[in-house]
Amino acid sequence: MxxxxxxxxxxxxxxxxxxxxxxxxxxxxxxxxxxxxxxxxxxxxxxNAIAQDLSAGVTHTIGVVLPHSNHPYFTQLLNGIMNAAFDSGYKITILPSGWQRSLELEYLEQLRRKAFDAMIFTSHGIPLKELAAYQRYGRIVICEDPKDTDLPAAYSDREVAYRAAFSWLQQKQVTHIGFLLSRAQEHISATSYATLRAFRAIYGRTPGKEWIISGINTYEDGYHAAEKFHQHQIEPEYIFSNGDDVAVGVRQYYIQQHLPVPGLVGQENQLTSKLLNIPTIDHHFVQIGAAAFELATHPEATPDREKFQSDFILRGI
Amino acid sequence: MxxxxxxxxxxxxxxxxxxxxxxxxxxxxxxxxxxxxxxxxxxxxxxNAIAQDLSAGVTHTIGVVLPHSNHPYFTQLLNGIMNAAFDSGYKITILPSGWQRSLELEYLEQLRRKAFDAMIFTSHGIPLKELAAYQRYGRIVICEDPKDTDLPAAYSDREVAYRAAFSWLQQKQVTHIGFLLSRAQEHISATSYATLRAFRAIYGRTPGKEWIISGINTYEDGYHAAEKFHQHQIEPEYIFSNGDDVAVGVRQYYIQQHLPVPGLVGQENQLTSKLLNIPTIDHHFVQIGAAAFELATHPEATPDREKFQSDFILRGI
DNA sequence: ATTTGCTATGAAACCCGTTCCACATTCTAG
DNA sequence: CTAGAATGTGGAACGGGTTTCATAGCAAAT
CATH class of the missing domain: 1.10.260.40 (lambda repressor-like DNA-binding domains)
Known part of the structure; x- marks a missing residue:
């Protein structure tokens, strides 16, 4: 050349x-x-693009940490990020992590080594505090409540919709609710935390441990969770699911067992919930992804927090 | 620093x-x-990673051209690519194209400028011949039949499953079949071509134009395509769809109109077809994605073509 | 006639690594 | 004891751009 x-x-x-x-x-x-x-x-x-990058000291690349590529949460965020990146001159590099600490650290190390201009963590395994410490090497945007850290963030106020959902359930005089939550390490799962807090706010009590199953993300997970409820004689009137696909997996189990299907509430407002007329929650992750990208590429952005309202979508009354 | x-x-x-x-x-x-x-x-x-890249003359980055991020074809391919890339030391950069010639050329230009070591086109707008000409700037892998070009390729032998599906329909004495195909520019849509060729091989005839609708990729597209059939008094016994979601959209239309739902055949073997017990076709795109990645990163690979058998998955007989 | 202010150009420094090659030691084998 | 091999080290070139700064030519302003 x-x-x-x-x-x-x-x-x-x-x-x-x-x-x-x-x-x-x-x-x-x-x-x-x-x-x-x-x-x-x-x-x-x-x-030569690399030589230009070296000279300019930038890469025009944003690293996006995605723990799990099948869950709609991540797909939607990624779509939002890509939409926003589209003609911005930035490239998006996908960094699959599986919430593994070692991988996340490796990617942060790449940030330190200037392989990316900025990073977006759609979710994270390592504590926020630790993440925040890496900001000196480059901008790091997260997609959840940054708590007491100074990390820029675009995220959903999940509790708005959660409360709406629980209020609705309370009005219907539903008392027995099963919870299928995401990751097992509850202290780092903002979603799970928000769900239970909203429930407590409306119902004034905490659900019993046997009504909660964690680490549930997919259709298959939902299926097996339903099985577990059934085997333990836990019979919820409603099952509050982490994702529409999860809800559909639950439904599938009860149908296959010729059992009455409990009420379902999904999340992410996907095709599946639309199809089966299941109420769901829309966290507007596509918008959040776009906002995260803007935060990542505009270090001077103020405010550097963007909180989106989530919506409870009532269906199949 | x-x-x-x-x-x-x-x-x-x-x-x-x-x-x-x-x-x-x-x-x-x-x-x-x-x-x-x-x-x-x-x-x-x-x-500094950029300096290392400049010195080494490589980027350890593969550019993946994705026209459309919601279609399962691309999601599955991307997952396959990412799985394979996982601990290969390569980074994956997503290049959204929307089949736009100008964008594809821009990405190829980046290859020329050494921004990527190689590229994978999961689909393409510009002709294969033209794509092949860019090989002198870096390795380019495609995910379809490379025809008379010398492009390395990992792809599905779609016709195997298509023929199986049409044979099955013929045995059921189905004669009126509607086709919902992907892109409109038929000459570059390998899928559409293969579908019609398989049909011709089994049925010995070509479907009438009014039984074919092109440019159908999503749930919404399927819904509107069904509407169009109905408005034109086209009443297929079976509708052969480009994707499970499409099939589900079709179904939704007929149900909403309180019309009998025709038989459906989907594609991509997704959750939705499983859920509704719709026969489908599995093109094994996850495997194909992984194979494409290997071809992209091993320029010396021989043979540089990998053809995968597609499977017709019979359901809801 | 002199100063000021552009335009045009190139030498050289800079970005930040890797690697070739020359040179000096220190072993090791014959 | 000595030739040849292996170890340790650094100067300088290299990868391929961008940018600063000095210099020169030329026109407008004083």
């Missing part, structure tokens, strides 16, 4: 002039411009 | 020795190693 020095040599101008000509940064005579352009075309020259 | 020259200065060794110490490439005394490591720790030094 031809380099800028080749162009300089072949055109008879200096590399400085060639650089100026190529970047149209002025101070190039019409004659020089033409001569250089001809040589560029002849030698099929294109400036 | 500290650079390798800072470390050299502070430790009293040369940058060559520092580089060797950091990369453990030998010829460094224990004393030097220790001294250098201490300074590295003190100055919080980490080698």
């Amino acid at each position: 031809a380099t800028i020095r080749d162009i300089a040599k072949a055109s008879g101008y200096s590399i400085a002039t060639v650089s100026r000509a190529i970047n149209h940064s002025g101070y190039v005579s019409a004659k020089a411009q033409q001569a250089i352009e001809r040589v560029v075309a002849e030698l099929d020259y294109a400036p | 500290a650079t390798i020259r800072d470390i050299a200065k502070a430790s009293g060794y040369s940058i060559a020795t520092v580089s060797r110490a950091i990369n453990h490439s030998g010829y460094v005394s224990a004393k030097a190693q220790q001294a250098i490591e201490r300074v590295v720790a003190e100055l919080d030094y980490a080698p």
Whole structure:
């Protein structure tokens, strides 16, 4: 491949002039411009992107940490991020983590090594405090409540919709509710925490442990969780699920066992809940993804927190 | 940020020795190693990834062109690619294209400029011939039949399953079949072409134009396509859909209109078809994605074509 | 006639690593 | 004891751009 020095040599101008000509940064005579352009075309020259990045000290790349690529939460966030990135000149690099500490640290290390200009954590295994410490190496945006850290964040006020949902259930005089929550390590799962807090706010009590199953994310998880409820003779009137697919998995279990299907509340407002007429919660993750991208690429953004209202979508009354 | 020259200065060794110490490439005394490591720790030094890339002439990045991020075809391919990339040391950059020629060319330009080591086109708008011409700038892998080009490819032999499906329909004495195909520009849509060819092979005839609707990819598209059939008094016994979600959209339309739902055949073997007991076709795109990644990262691979058998999954007989 | 202010150009420094190669030691085998 | 091998080290080139700064030519302003 031809380099800028080749162009300089072949055109008879200096590399400085060639650089100026190529970047149209002025101070190039019409004659020089033409001569250089001809040589560029002849030698099929294109400036090396890595060299430019090195020189500029930026990569125009945002690393997006995705623990789990099948869950709609992440798909929706990613879509939002990509929409926003579309003609921003930024590239998006996907960093699958599976919530593994070692992987997350490895990606943060890449940030330290300037492989990315910024990072977006759609979710995280390592504590926020620790994450915040890496901000000195580059901008880090998270997609949940940043708590007492100073991390920029775009996230959903999940409790708004959760409370609406529980109020609705309370009005229907539903008392026995099963909870299928996300990750097992409850202290780091904002979702699970918000769910239970909203429940407590409306119902004034805490659900018994046997009514909660954690680590539930997929259709299959939902199916097995329902099985577990059944085996332990836990019979919820309603099951509050972490995701529409989860709800559908639950439903599938009861149908296959020829048991009455309990009421369901899903999350993420996906095709499946629409299809089966299941009430759901929309956290507007596509919007949140877009907001996260903006926060990542505009370090001077103020405020650097964006909280979105979640909506409870009533269906199949 | 500290650079390798800072470390050299502070430790009293040369940058060559520092580089060797950091990369453990030998010829460094224990004393030097220790001294250098201490300074590295003190100055919080980490080698700049861009500089390394420039020096090495590689980016360890694969660009993946995705026209459409919601369709399962792309999601599955991407998952396959990411699985394979996982601990390969490669990063995956997503390049949304919407099948737009201008965008695809822009991404190819980036390849030319060495922003990626290789590219995977999960689908493409520009002709294969043109794509093939860019191979001189880097490896380009496609996910369909490369035809008469020399592009490396991982793809599904769609016709195997299509024929199985049509044979099954023929045995059931189904004669009126509606087709919901993907892109409108039929000459570049391998899927649509394969579908119709398989039909012709089994049924010995070509479906009438009024039985084919193109540009159908989503649930909503399916819904509207069904509406169109209905409005034009086209009443298929079976509708062969481009994707499970499409099939579900079709079903939704007929149900909402209180019309009998025609038989359906989906594609991609997703949750939705499982749920509604709709026969479907599995093209194994996760595997294909993984294969595409391997082809992209092993330029010397032989053969550089991998064709996967598709499977017709019979359900709801 | 002199100063000021552009335009145009190129040498050289800079971004930050890796690696080649020359040179000095220190082993090791014959 | 000595030639040859292996270890340790650093200067300098290299990867391929951008940018600063000095210099020169030339026109407008004083």
